[in-house]
Amino acid sequence: MAADYDVPKITGEDGIVDIPSLQPDAMKGHGPWVSKPEFQEDMHFPTDFTMPESIENYGDAGTLVENWKERALDKMGDLKGRYRSLQVFLDICVKCGACTDKCHYYIGSSDPKNMPVARQDLLRKVYRRYFTFAGKFFGKIGMPGFVGAAELTEDVVKDWYNYYHQCSQCRRCSVFCPYGIDTAEISMAAREILDHIGMGQKYCTEIMGKLNKIGNNLGLPEAALADTLEGLEEDIFDETGVDVKLPLDKKGSDILLITPSADFFAEPHVDGLMGYAKVLHELGLDWTLSSYASEGANFGMFIGSYENMRKVSLRIRKAAQDLGVKRIVFGECGHAWRVAYSFLNTLAGPFDFLDQNYPVPQHILEITEPALAAGKLNIDKSQNDDKVLTFHDSCNIARGSRMGDKPGGQFVLPRNVIKAVCNNYVDMPADTIHDATYCCGGGGGILTDDLMEIRVKGAQPRMEALKHVTDKHQVTHMAAICAICKSQFTKVVPYYGFTMDMIVSVHQLVSNAIVLKGQLTEEEIEARDAAEEAERIAAKEAREKAAAEKAAKESKDT
Amino acid sequence: MVVGVIYAVLFWTATLVLVLGVANKIRIYAKTPAPLKIPTTPAPVTQSGVFLRMFQEVFFFKSLFRADKLLWVLGMLFHYTMLIIVLRHFRYVQEPVWGVIQFVQPFGIYAGFLFIIGLLGLMARRIFIDRIRYITAPSDIAMLLLLILIGVSGLMMQFVSPTDILMVKAFFRGLITFDWQPLPSDVVLLVHLGLVAALMLIFPISKLLHAPGIFFSPTRNQIDNPREKRHIAPWAAELEKQGKTYLDELD
Numbered sequence: 180m181a182a183d184y185d186v187p188k189i190t191g192e193d194g195i196v197d198i199p200s201l202q203p204d205a206m207k208g209h210g211p212w213v214s215k216p217e218f219q220e221d222m223h224f225p226t227d228f229t230m231p232e233s234i235e236n237y238g239d240a241g242t243l244v245e246n247w248k249e250r251a252l253d254k255m256g257d258l259k260g261r262y263r264s265l266q267v268f269l270d271i272c273v274k275c276g277a278c279t280d281k282c283h284y285y286i287g288s289s290d291p292k293n294m295p296v297a298r299q300d301l302l303r304k305v306y307r308r309y310f311t312f313a314g315k316f317f318g319k320i321g322m323p324g325f326v327g328a329a330e331l332t333e334d335v336v337k338d339w340y341n342y343y344h345q346c347s348q349c350r351r352c353s354v355f356c357p358y359g360i361d362t363a364e365i366s367m368a369a370r371e372i373l374d375h376i377g378m379g380q381k382y383c384t385e386i387m388g389k390l391n392k393i394g395n396n397l398g399l400p401e402a403a404l405a406d407t408l409e410g411l412e413e414d415i416f417d418e419t420g421v422d423v424k425l426p427l428d429k430k431g432s433d434i435l436l437i438t439p440s441a442d443f444f445a446e447p448h449v450d451g452l453m454g455y456a457k458v459l460h461e462l463g464l465d466w467t468l469s470s471y472a473s474e475g476a477n478f479g480m481f482i483g484s485y486e487n488m489r490k491v492s493l494r495i496r497k498a499a500q501d502l503g504v505k506r507i508v509f510g511e512c513g514h515a516w517r518v519a520y521s522f523l524n525t526l527a528g529p530f531d532f533l534d535q536n537y538p539v540p541q542h543i544l545e546i547t548e549p550a551l552a553a554g555k556l557n558i559d560k561s562q563n564d565d566k567v568l569t570f571h572d573s574c575n576i577a578r579g580s581r582m583g584d585k586p587g588g589q590f591v592l593p594r595n596v597i598k599a600v601c602n603n604y605v606d607m608p609a610d611t612i613h614d615a616t617y618c619c620g621g622g623g624g625i626l627t628d629d630l631m632e633i634r635v636k637g638a639q640p641r642m643e644a645l646k647h648v649t650d651k652h653q654v655t656h657m658a659a660i661c662a663i664c665k666s667q668f669t670k671v672v673p674y675y676g677f678t679m680d681m682i683v684s685v686h687q688l689v690s691n692a693i694v695l696k697g698q699l700t701e702e703e704i705e706a707r708d709a710a711e712e713a714e715r716i717a718a719k720e721a722r723e724k725a726a727a728e729k730a731a732k733e734s735k736d737t
Numbered sequence: 738m739v740v741g742v743i744y745a746v747l748f749w750t751a752t753l754v755l756v757l758g759v760a761n762k763i764r765i766y767a768k769t770p771a772p773l774k775i776p777t778t779p780a781p782v783t784q785s786g787v788f789l790r791m792f793q794e795v796f797f798f799k800s801l802f803r804a805d806k807l808l809w810v811l812g813m814l815f816h817y818t819m820l821i822i823v824l825r826h827f828r829y830v831q832e833p834v835w836g837v838i839q840f841v842q843p844f845g846i847y848a849g850f851l852f853i854i855g856l857l858g859l860m861a862r863r864i865f866i867d868r869i870r871y872i873t874a875p876s877d878i879a880m881l882l883l884l885i886l887i888g889v890s891g892l893m894m895q896f897v898s899p900t901d902i903l904m905v906k907a908f909f910r911g912l913i914t915f916d917w918q919p920l921p922s923d924v925v926l927l928v929h930l931g932l933v934a935a936l937m938l939i940f941p942i943s944k945l946l947h948a949p950g951i952f953f954s955p956t957r958n959q960i961d962n963p964r965e966k967r968h969i970a971p972w973a974a975e976l977e978k979q980g981k982t983y984l985d986e987l988d
C-alpha cells in the first residue's frame with residue numbers, strides 16, 4: 180500500500196520498539212477537521228464562532244468565539260473545580276520523565292509534544308500562568324517560562340487542537356507515572372475547553388449528533404438495522420442449518436445486548452456479532468437488541484463531556500426500562516466497555532430495576548467464558564486449526580475496566596476463551612500486553628481519515644510486537660475485543676506489510692468453533708446446498724420452459 | 738542578635754507558609770469531587786487493597802520501578818537519604834531526643850553524601866537525556882540546585898567549618914516558645930538555613946506538592962467497584978435531581 184508519509188520501520192527482532200530521539204515539530208499541523216456550529220449546537224456547545232475558511236486558519240483568533248481567551252480560562256477554572264484528577268494532576272507532576280517513552284504516538288512520530296508529560300504541559304503551562312502564585316508572579320516580571328508557565332495565545336490553542344488530537348486516551352502513561360497522572364484526563368479536559376471556544380472536532384461531534392438523533396453512530400435507522408439482522412440470521416442458517424435469531428426490540432426479553440454499531444456491518448466485527456448470537460442461542464438465553472440504544476460506543480468520553488456522555492448513556496437505561504429486560508450485556512468494544520463498566524452505574528444508574536444476581540452491566544465474555552469452562556458449549560477446536568492466534572489487549576479494557584470478579588480478569592477471560600476454541604495461541608512480548616499494552620493507534624476519537632498519518636505512526640509499537648510473533652512464532656491472526664481496534668488495525672496493518680484479514684474478533688473464533696445443537700455437518704450442508712441448487716435449477720428450467728412455450732404461443736397467436 | 742531575629746522571622750514565616758499553604762492545597766484536593774471512577778486497572782477491589790497499593794507507591798515507588806530503573810534507584814536514594822537527614826535534624830529541636838532520632842544519627846553522614854550523589858544523578862538526567870532535557874524548566878534545575886546546596890552546606894558544617902550546635906539548638910527551641918535566641922553568625926550555617934527556609938516557602942507553590950498530592954490521585958486511590966457501588970459527585974447528582982441534561986440549565 181502506498182503511503183504519502185514515512186511509515187516507521189519494524190524489524191520483529193525482539194518485538195520491542197527502540198525509543199527514538201526527539202524531532203521537534205515532526206507532527207506539527209492543523210489537526211483534524213473542525214466541527215461546524217450546527218454540530219456544536221446539538222452538543223450544547225457555544226456556536227458564536229466563525230468556521231475557518233481553510234485549514235490554514237484553524238485556531239486563528241478571528242475564527243474563535245468572542246472573548247475566547249477569557250472563556251477558555253473560565254472553562255479551565257470550572258473543570259478543575261469539578262474534576263479532582265485535573266486539579267491534582269496539573270499540580271503534582273515533578274517532570275521526572277518516567278512517562279516520556281511510554282506513548283505510542285511519541286515512539287511512532289518522535290515529536291516531543293507527543294511525550295505524555297509534554298502533552299500535559301501544553302495545558303499545564305497555561306494553568307500555571309493564570310492559576311498559580313508562581314506562574315502569576317513570574318508572569319508579571321516577564322519570565323513565566325522560568326516556572327514552566329506560558330501566556331495563552333493563538334499558537335497555544337493551535338498546539339492544543341493538534342496535539343490533544345494525537346492522544347488516544349489510552350492511559351498507558353498513567354500506568355508508569357509514579358503518581359498515576361493520566362494524560363487522558365488532561366486531553367479530555369483540553370477537548371472540552373476547545374469545544375467551548377469554537378474548536379470542536381468534527382468527527383466526534385458529528386457522530387454524536389447521529390447517535391442522539393437515530394440511536395447509533397452510523398445513523399443506521401431501525402428498518403435498515405432490522406434488515407441487516409435478518410440478513411445475518413440467513414447467513415447463520417445457510418452456514419449451519421440452525422435458526423439462530425438476532426432479535427430487535429423484543430419486549431420482555433431477559434437480556435438487552437448493547438454492542439458497537441460497527442458490529443452490524445464492518446469486518447471482522449460482524450463475525451463477532453454472529454458469535455454472540457450463537458452463544459446466547461446455544462445457552463438458551465432470551466435476548467434482544469434495541470433500535471433506540473443501538474450503540475455501545477460513547478464518544479462523550481473522548482471529548483471529556485460528562486453531560487453528553489450521560490445523555491448518551493441514558494438511552495441505554497431507557498431502552499432497558501422500555502423493553503423490560505432483567506440484564507444488560509455489552510458486546511466487544513474497548514471504550515464502550517470502559518464507559519459501561521466504570522461509568523454506567525454513575526451516569527445512568529441506579530439499576531435497581533434489573534436482576535441483582537448479575538453484575539450490571541455484564542460483558543459478553545463474562546457469559547461465554549464460564550459457559551465454556553463449564554462445558555456448556557459444544558466446541559470443535561479444529562475449526563480454527565488454520566490459525567495461530569495472538570491477542571491484542573485493548574487499552575480501555577486493560578487499564579480502565581475489569582471482567583469477572585478478580586482484578587486482572589480482563590486479561591484472563593479473553594485468553595481463556597481463545598484457548599478454549601483454538602489450539603494455537605501465543606502471547607506477544609510481556610511489555611506489550613496486559614496493562615502495558617500498546618494502543619492500536621486509533622482510539623479516543625482519532626479513528627478518522629483526517630488523522631491517518633498519526634494513526635499509522637501510532638500503531639508502530641503494536642506492529643513491532645506483532646511482527647515478532649508472526650516472524651518467530653508463526654502467528655497468523657490477531658484477535659481483538661474492541662470495535663475501534665478492529666477498524667484501526669484492518670486499515671493500518673497493510674502499511675506494515677500484513678493483510679487486513681489477519682484481524683479477527685474473539686467471538687468470531689467462538690463462532691467458527693461452536694457446534695450448535697442440530698447443526699448440520701459440512702457434508703449435510705453441501706448436500707442441502709446441492710439439493711437447493713438442483714431445485715433452483717429445476718425451477719428455473721421449468722420457468723424458462725413455460726416462458727418459451729408462452730412466447731411460442733403468443734407468436735403463434737399474432 | 739539581629740541575625741537571630743531575621744532568621745526567626747524567616748523561619749516562622751516559612752513554617753506558616755508551608756503549613757497553611759499545604760493545608761490549603763489539601764483542602765482543595767479533598768473538596769474537589771472525582772465524578773467518575775478512574776482507577777488505573779487492574780486495581781484493588783477493597784479498601785485495604787487500595788491501602789496496600791498506596792503504601793507500595795509511597796514507600797517503594799512501585800510504578801516508577803516498572804517505568805525506569807535508573808530513575809527509581811536515584812529517586813529512592815534521594816528520598817530515603819532525605820528522610821534520614823530530616824529525621825536526624827529533629828535533634829536540633831527535640832529535648833529529650835527520641836530513640837529513633839538517636840538511632841539514625843550515625844547514618845546521617847553517609848546519608849548526606851548519598852543524598853548529594855542521588856541529586857547529581859537526577860541533575861545529570863536532566864542535562865544528558867534529550868527527552869528529560871526537553872521537559873525540564875529552569876525551575877526544575879533550580880530546585881535540584883537548591884537541594885544540592887542544602888546538602889553541600891550541611892556537609893561543610895560537618896567537615897569544614899563546624900558551627901556551635903548548642904547555640905543552634907537553643908535558637909530553634911526558642912522559636913517554638915517564641916523566645917528570641919541568637920544564632921551563630923557563620924556564613925555556611927546562614928546559607929544552609931536560608932536555603933532550607935526557601936525550600937519550605939516554595940513547597941506549597943511548586944511541584945513539591947507531589948508529596949501530599951499522591952494521596953489524592955484518583956487513578957491510584959480509588960477502589961475498583963463501580964458496578965457494585967454507585968459513585969456520584971454532588972454536581973452530577975444535581976443534574977439527576979433536577980432532571981436536567983446540561984449544567985448551565987440547573988436552577
Ligand code: HEM
Nearest residue numbers: 273275357794795798801811812813859880881945948951
Ligand atoms: C509522600 C512522600 C513523597 C513521595 C511518595 C515522593 C515521590 C517522588 C517520586 C516518585 C519522584 C520522581 C522520581 C524522582 O525524581 O525521585 C519524586 C521527585 C522529587 N521529589 Fe519527591 N516524594 C515525596 C516527598 C518529597 C518531599 C517531601 C520533597 C521535598 C524536598 C521531595 C522532593 C522531590 C524532588 C525535588 C523531586 C524531583 C527530582 C528531579 O528533579 O528529578 N519529595 N518524588
Ligand code: SF4
Nearest residue numbers: 272273275276278356
Ligand atoms: S511520569 Fe508522571 S510525574 Fe513523571 S513526568 Fe510523567 S506525568 Fe510527570
Ligand code: SF4
Nearest residue numbers: 282346347349350352
Ligand atoms: S493517554 Fe495514551 S495516547 Fe495519551 S499521552 Fe498517554 S500514552 Fe499517549
Ligand code: SF4
Nearest residue numbers: 513573574619622663
Ligand atoms: S481503540 Fe483499542 S487499542 Fe486503541 S485506545 Fe481504544 S481500546 Fe485502546
